[in-house]
Amino acid sequence: MSQTMTVKVKLLPTKEQTSILRQMSQEYISTINTLVSEMVAEKKSTRKSSKDVFAHLPSAVKNQAIKDAKSVFQKVKKNKYTIIPVLKKPVCIWNNQNYSFDFTHIYLPLMIDGKAKKTPIRALLIDKKNRNFDLLKHKLGTLRITQKSGKWIAQISVTIPTGEGTGLKVMGVDLGLKVIAFDPKYTSQKCPKCGHTEKVNRNKKTHTFSCKTCQYTSNDDRIGAMNLRTKGIEYLHNVSVQA
Numbered sequence: 165m166s167q168t169m170t171v172k173v174k175l176l177p178t179k180e181q182t183s184i185l186r187q188m189s190q191e192y193i194s195t196i197n198t199l200v201s202e203m204v205a206e207k208k209s210t211r212k213s214s215k216d217v218f219a220h221l222p223s224a225v226k227n228q229a230i231k232d233a234k235s236v237f238q239k240v241k242k243n244k245y246t247i248i249p250v251l252k253k254p255v256c257i258w259n260n261q262n263y264s265f266d267f268t269h270i271y272l273p274l275m276i277d278g279k280a281k282k283t284p285i286r287a288l289l290i291d292k293k294n295r296n297f298d299l300l301k302h303k304l305g306t307l308r309i310t311q312k313s314g315k316w317i318a319q320i321s322v323t324i325p326t327g328e329g330t331g332l333k334v335m336g337v338d339l340g341l342k343v344i345a346f347d348p349k350y351t352s353q354k355c356p357k358c359g360h361t362e363k364v365n366r367n368k369k370t371h372t373f374s375c376k377t378c379q380y381t382s383n384d385d386r387i388g389a390m391n392l393r394t395k396g397i398e399y400l401h402n403v404s405v406q407a
Contacts, residue, residue, distance in 0.1 A: 189254030
């Protein structure tokens, strides 16, 4: 089994690179909007290739824009052309064949002096425990660059294997943080103080918990959260012991 998630990496582009990224991001969404408009007018998917798209973008990025425009058009078609979205947030996307990285930089084609040139952009790929870099060793997908609150962020799609038969699964990753999901069954019936588990401990109607053994009382949702927290602590302890 596998799961796809996003690893976010902060970029530190130079002033020149910032200007280029801003221009390319605007050009990218403008290209998608134009292609979608053309497809809506003709009511059929485009057959254009990168050679037919007049945009100041590398060929690989043009191809990705065409792919994204087709995806948008399919949603418009499914909704019977009642809603035609117009992209406004600047973004630029590269497929996994057109970028690479090392410990300090991400390399990707930028438009410089009218030509596509693979350019290193400084990136904070390494965190304290190398979680990001470890995740990026798995199967890579597209790389999306956006600007948020004045900061440039690379969002890299990663597909990682998930364990089978453990009762656990990875729910999401952001900057290398893994969130573990546990089976919540009986967590609102188990007393976190003495361990006694019984259905009658919990009153669903009043959202209360009262242990029939030790008389410990509380809100049933709070009891569930306390037991899940205990499970998490036990899991982390077992992982550290195995390591």
